[in-house]
Each structure stands twice: as structure tokens, then as C-alpha cells.
């Protein structure tokens with residue numbers, strides 16, 4: 287973590303699942319919780335944040351007061367209102383925080399318009415697509431900076447995400463943030479769904495749910511660790527498990543006969559398209 291991040295005042299607008307994951311990861315990394323403000327209207331989520339030890343408020347404007355870096359962590363559908371509220375409150379401020387928007391699909395064109403101050407100034411904005419494994423310091427994040435974002439601001443944004451992510455990737459086109467959303471933003475849910483199905487299948491075949499759960503979870507973790515730590519390609523790791531005419535070959539053939547590649551391809555495209563659609567229906571494309 288950079289010293290600049292350690293001494294920055296961080297504000298999170300919205301204290302839901304993704305904010306909790308990032309803040310939990312930051313807190314585990316030892317960042318000063320007194321430097322983190324969260325605004326959250328829902329008392330239950332606000333209390334969860336208070337229990338972590340960060341400062342909480344119902345007021346977005348109060349959370350954003352004097353912030354160096356502000357994370358917009360509300361649903362895409364409420365992003366416009368939040369941005370306009372903040373822009374209104376910042377009219378008298380000589381400086382504005384670096385904005386990090388994690389809202390799926392919401393484009394820089396929209397964010398810029400909604401965040402423009404009365405005197406025409408526009409805060410600097412970085413779009414980021416993180417994922418919930420940030421909570422355990424194993425996040426994967428894609429980033430794209432608006433024009434005008436300085437290299438030190440890019441470093442600050444990257445430092446925030448890198449402190450909770452093992453893969454922090456600047457993408458070379460804004461539209462690629464939607465692809466990151468379809469890959470790693472939504473990705474943890476794909477693996478959770480696969481594990482749910484594995485447990486159900488093994489339970490139906492006679493294992494106890496508890497045993498099946500332990501074995502499936504550890505298989506997922508072990509495979510993930512090999513993917514990250516091995517120098518071999520995913521395809522080679524797959525081949526290493528697959529004995530000719532053995533059990534894995536039988537399962538993989540079944541996957542392919544059921545159209546596995548196509549199923550995954552369609553799912554990633556569906557998520558990517560949904561992100562694009564959110565951008566066009568909720569804002570400006």
C-alpha cells in the first residue's frame with residue numbers, strides 16, 4: 287500500500303456488499319479506519335460498517351467532506367442522483383476528490399455530466415470493476431481512467447484496488463470495463479454456482495452434504511491456487527488431470543456434449559451486454 291493511500295481520506299457512498307468487501311480488505315491490510323467514511327441510508331448496513339470500525343453517516347455530503355478519494359458504491363440505478371447531490375454540494379469547494387465509480391455499466395460520459403459543478407469544473411474520474419473476493423485480499427479489478435486523470439491519481443486508484451486485489455488491470459478502452467464485468471466482476475458468482483451444483487450432484491449420489499461441501503470447496507480453492515501459482519497454462523493443468531479414457535475424460539466429454547463452451551461464452555456475453563445496457567438505459571452511451 288502506498289503512503290499516499292495511507293494518509294488519504296477515503297469516502298464510500300453506499301455501504302453494501304461491494305463496499306463491505308473492499309473496506310474489509312483494506313481493514314485487514316491495516317489502513318487507518320478513522321480515515322474511512324461510509325454513507326449508507328440503511329441502518330443494518332450502517333451498523334455493519336460501524337462494527338468494522340469505520341466512520342458512518344446517513345449523509346453522502348458529510349461522508350464526502352474533505353475526501354481525497356471517493357468511491358461510488360451504489361447500484362447503477364441510483365448513481366445519477368448520488369453524483370448530482372455531490373456535485374451540488376461541492377460548488378463551494380476549491381478541490382474535488384478523485385472519483386472511483388464501481389457502478390456496473392455507467393459510462394464516463396454520464397458520470398462526467400452528472401458530476402459537473404455549477405462553475406463547469408468536472409472531478410477526475412476512474413471507472414473500476416472490482417469483485418467481492420477483495421474481502422479476503424484476493425480481488426481482481428479492471429480500471430479505466432478518464433482523460434485528465436494524472437499519473438499520481440492513477441497510482442492512488444491502483445493502490446486502493448491493489449491493496450485488496452491480486453490482479454489489477456488497466457484496460458485500454460472504456461468498453462473493456464464491461465467485459466471485465468462479465469469476466470471477473472460477476473465471475474465469483476459463476477464459481478459459487480458451479481460449486482452449488484457440484485455439491486448437489488455428489489449429495490444426490492450418496493455423499494453427505496457436509497462432506498460434499500468440504501470436498502467441493504477445497505477442490506475449487508486448490509484448482510484456483512494451481513491456476514495462480516503454476517507456470518502451466520489452464521489447458522495443460524486440465525490435461526494433467528485427464529487420464530486417457532479415464533473418469534475426467536468422461537466428465538469433460540459430457541460437459542462438451544452439453545455445450546459447455548457455448549454456455550460459458552453466452553453467459554459472459556450476457557453479463558457484458560447487460561453492463562452495456564445499464565449504461566445506455568440509465569445514462570448516456
Ligand SMILES: NC(=O)C1=CN([C@@H]2O[C@H](COP(=O)(O)OP(=O)(O)OC[C@H]3O[C@@H](n4cnc5c(N)ncnc54)[C@H](OP(=O)(O)O)[C@@H]3O)[C@@H](O)[C@H]2O)C=CC1
Pocket residue numbers: 299300301302303304305325326327328331346358359360361362364367368388389390415416417418471472
Ligand atoms: N456485488 C458485486 O459483486 C459487485 C458490485 N459492483 C457494483 O457495485 C455497486 C454496489 O453493488 P453492491 O454493493 O452489490 O450493492 P448493494 O445494494 O449491496 O449496496 C449498495 C448500498 O447503497 C445504498 N444506497 C442506496 N441509495 C443510496 C444513496 N442515495 N446514497 C448512499 N447509499 C445508498 C443501499 O442501501 P439500500 O439497500 O437501503 O438501498 C445499499 O446498502 C453497484 O453499482 C454494482 O454494479 C461492482 C463489482 C462487483
Ligand SMILES: O=C(O)[C@@H]1CCC=N1
Pocket residue numbers: 390467471472
Ligand atoms: O451483478 C451485478 O450487476 C454486479 C456487477 C458485477 C457483480 N455484481
